[in-house]
Amino acid sequence: MTPxxxxxxxxxxxxxxxxxxxxxxxxxxxxKERKRAVIIFVTITATFxxxxxxxxxxxxxxxxxxxxxxxxxxxxxxxxxxxxxxSSGQYECYGRxxxxxxxxxxxxxxxxxxxxxxxxxxxxxxxxxxxGHEEEEDAVA
Numbered sequence: 536m537t538p539x540x541x542x543x544x545x546x547x548x549x550x551x552x553x554x555x556x557x558x559x560x561x562x563x564x565x566x567k568e569r570k571r572a573v574i575i576f577v578t579i580t581a582t583f584x585x586x587x588x589x590x591x592x593x594x595x596x597x598x599x600x601x602x603x604x605x606x607x608x609x610x611x612x613x614x615x616x617x618x619x620x621x622s623s624g625q626y627e628c629y630g631r632x633x634x635x636x637x638x639x640x641x642x643x644x645x646x647x648x649x650x651x652x653x654x655x656x657x658x659x660x661x662x663x664x665x666x667g668h669e670e671e672e673d674a675v676a
Contacts, residue, residue: 551658555651562654575650583610583643590636593628595621609644
């Protein structure tokens with residue numbers, strides 16, 4: 536691999552990782568893992584939204600629940616926007632629903648972290664090209 540190709544490949548890996556973080560499943564979509572990308576998007580988004588529904592938007596607390604927030608932010612940068620909204624303190628939530636909501640939103644973030652790693656590894660290994668060609672063959676058949 537020439538230095539220029541190595542640099543281009545490194546940039547591609549970074550782009551795949553950032554895409555996977557920005558939108559759950561987008562990294563897999565970029566490496567032509569379309570079906571897996573849809574499954575990841577639906578699963579992680581649904582898990583996160585259920586957490587917000589059960590515990591309210593107040594479960595995203597970047598100040599009072601910093602360790603939980605670090606897991607939640609792995610879902611998407613949009614969590615940072617929600618944290619700015621809730622930082623005023625007017626969306627406080629307490630009790631079991633808050634705990635359950637916090638756990639669900641954290642699980643969504645940690646699942647997305649695994650998917651980010653998976654997408655970058657697939658891009659690194661070149662596996663996306665092989666899978667992508669198989670999906671094209673399925674569409675033709």
